[in-house]
Amino acid sequence: MHKAMNSLKSVYLAMQIKAASLTTMKVLVIGATGQSGLLIISEALARGYEVIALVRCPEKINIMHEKLKVVQVDILKSEEIAENLKGCDAVLSAIGGRPGIMTPCDIYSKSGEAVVKAMRETGVKRFIAITAWGTKDDPDLPFVWKWVLKPSFLRNIVKDMEIFEDYLLKECSDINYTVVKPPRLTNEPSNGEKIIAKEGQCIANVSNAISRQDVVRFMLDNITSQDYFKKLVSVAMSSEKK
Numbered sequence: 688m689h690k691a692m693n694s695l696k697s698v699y700l701a702m703q704i705k706a707a708s709l710t711t712m713k714v715l716v717i718g719a720t721g722q723s724g725l726l727i728i729s730e731a732l733a734r735g736y737e738v739i740a741l742v743r744c745p746e747k748i749n750i751m752h753e754k755l756k757v758v759q760v761d762i763l764k765s766e767e768i769a770e771n772l773k774g775c776d777a778v779l780s781a782i783g784g785r786p787g788i789m790t791p792c793d794i795y796s797k798s799g800e801a802v803v804k805a806m807r808e809t810g811v812k813r814f815i816a817i818t819a820w821g822t823k824d825d826p827d828l829p830f831v832w833k834w835v836l837k838p839s840f841l842r843n844i845v846k847d848m849e850i851f852e853d854y855l856l857k858e859c860s861d862i863n864y865t866v867v868k869p870p871r872l873t874n875e876p877s878n879g880e881k882i883i884a885k886e887g888q889c890i891a892n893v894s895n896a897i898s899r900q901d902v903v904r905f906m907l908d909n910i911t912s913q914d915y916f917k918k919l920v921s922v923a924m925s926s927e928k929k
């Protein structure tokens with residue numbers, strides 16, 4: 688009897704492993720030609736995922752892979768996104784505006800609205816996007832961020848990030864979004880350390896910088912996790928201030 692139960696258990700386990708290996712995750716990436724976007728593509732491919740990169744300049748992508756499809760679209764047109772979104776498990780956004788005191792910015796909010804519209808049409812539920820620490824005020828924000836960068840050449844970008852976040856919070860309860868909010872981004876390689884994540888505008892007493900690779904790692908690690916569903920989550924790397 689015991690022997691029969693054990694062999695049944697191993698058959699069940701084998702079936703589970705088989706089912707898992709048959710399901711390939713498929714992700715759609717926007718902002719795919721940017722520094723973080725390119726890392727999302729490489730990391731997703733390294734994990735064996737299928738990747739659809741929606742871009743405005745396909746020539747900026749020099750990654751060739753059988754599981755990567757690069758499509759030129761207007762990211763503000765939801766129908767063009769929807770056409771490519773069918774069958775995807777998640778949308779990952781690394782869209783970013785251009786800094787400048789007089790440079791207008793609405794790319795976060797407008798692309799966000801177009802993505803959500805396309806998600807609703809196609810039934811895709813998971814959306815992970817990057818904004819930044821401190822789109823709203825917080826006493827723990829770094830001085831330079833609060834008093835120098837945010838009021839000057841990042842002001843229009845941050846304002847639009849805030850509009851995008853508010854839109855998700857107030858109008859997208861049907862979407863499993865996670866907004867990943869990093870401090871300053873670097874191009875350092877990830878050293879594989881555990882990423883600190885906390886709901887809110889920033890994290891106190893940590894380094895004010897994180898590598899793009901770590902942010903990307905956090906995004907991909909959380910595609911199937913429900914931990915940060917419908918949350919704005921700040922990320923950081925170390926418990927020591929640098």
Ligand SMILES: NC(=O)c1ccc[n+]([C@@H]2O[C@H](COP(=O)([O-])OP(=O)(O)OC[C@H]3O[C@@H](n4cnc5c(N)ncnc54)[C@H](OP(=O)(O)O)[C@@H]3O)[C@@H](O)[C@H]2O)c1
Pocket residue numbers: 717718719720721722723724742743744747762781782783784794817818819820844869870871872873899
């Ligand atoms: N830099 C930092 O220290 C820092 C800190 C915190 C948060 N962040 C945020 O982190 C995210 C990733 O930053 P990053 O520096 O890795 O990105 P990035 O290199 O600036 O890339 C931005 C991406 O957005 C795309 N994009 C911009 N406007 C677009 C438009 N109108 N239509 C289609 N695509 C458009 C760009 O496409 P093209 O290649 O076609 O221009 C590019 O793929 C951004 O949201 C950024 O604001 C940055």
